Amino acid sequence: MYDYNKIIDSVYKQTKHIKSGKKAHYIPELAKVSSSIFAISICDVNGNLYHKGDYTSKVAIESISKLFSLSLAVKKHGVDTVFKKIGMHGSFLPFNSIIAAKLAPSHTINPFLNQGAMATTSLLYQKNNKAFKKSILDNMNDFASKRLSVGKDIYESESETNSINMSLAYLLKNNKRFYAPVIPTVDTYTYQCSVKVTSDDLARMASVFANGGVNPKTNKELLTKKQTEYILNNLLPEGLYEYSDEWIVKTGGDAYAKSGVGGGILIVIPGVCGIGIVSPRLDKHGNSKRGVSAGIKLARKLSKKLFKKKSNKTRKRYNSKKNKTRRKK
Ligand code: GLU
Secondary structure (H helix, E strand, O other): OOOHHHHHHHHHHHHOOOOOOEOOOOOHHHHHOOOOOOEEEEEEOOOOEEEEEOOOOOEEOHHHHHHHHHHHHHHHHOHHHHHHHOOOOOOOOOOOOHHHHHHOOOOOOOOOOHHHHHHHHHOOOOOOHHHHHHHHHHHHHHHHOOOOEEOHHHHHHHHHOOHHHHHHHHHHHHOOOOOOOHHHHHHHHHHHHOEEEOHHHHHHHHHHHHOOOEOOOOOOEOOOHHHHHHHHHHHHHHOOHHHHHHHHHHHOOOOEEEEOOOOEEEEEEOOOEEEEEEOOOEOOOOOEHHHHHHHHHHHHHHOOOOOOOOOHHHHHHHHHHHHHHHHHO
16 A cells, blocks of 8 residues: 555655746647646545645646547447557657658557547547537546536637647548548547646546546446556557657556646556646647656556565565575575
8 A cells, every 4th residue: 555645745846846848839828827837646546536736726638638538439439440440550750740640551540649539539429519529528527526627718729729630630531531520520629628627637537547447436437447458558659749658668668648738647557546747837749847757756656567676674684584595505
């Protein structure tokens, strides 16, 4: 059993000083959020919540919403169909690269890049626009165990500056890799990105994946284990965009992370806990700079796969046992 308060406290102190990075400006409303927000929350697989910092401050969920549209898509169509219709390759190019979408053999690539994510949302299309949006928000609410709300200003700001996403969607449509009308689908994708969340919300949402698809707070099965694994595995190549490889090397591959340009990061440590971090200044790829640094430290402390540092006491005991056996020989 971990002392989560102690772990959060120590990582918070070690990373609080990080002030580098820049807020996202390509969506004007995102640049207005306070740069100083910093919050870390953990929700364990029993549904207990721990937090420190500005855990009531809300930011736009942005790309982290891609996790939940993918969840709904695998629930509706099954893992095999989603795998065939979307794809999984990472691109080594930015998350909204038109070149990447053009060059990819499937033209969609990973569901966590914008083109793959919008194609995923197209798999959820409903003719009634209100019902389409509602089904996506209801699903996110189920993961958060509460009613989330959409940031109207963010949604409007993003809708006005959506040309690249529209281009990506039309490119996919032309290649028969987009499965619904472009305009209402991109509109709904923009809507899902504008949902506001706190670090607590992100930790709760992450805890469902950590708990194999069952929400530990409500006991509702939102995904099967197979679906949960499929979603998490897709995060490895693209969850943190071009930083994803470095994240795996630094954390040991047992921590699955998704970032959003609003400054949030959601991390899943399977069987252990979900983590939510909010800190709006971003690195050059679009990941929260301080959030990634704190996330690596947390993942290293909580991952089951990594060799843990032995305490001096344990080490001494171990060494003296080894010496005794040597002496006997
Ligand atoms: N709504 C943003 C976009 O489509 C999400 C990008 C992100 O968070 O990485 O550009």
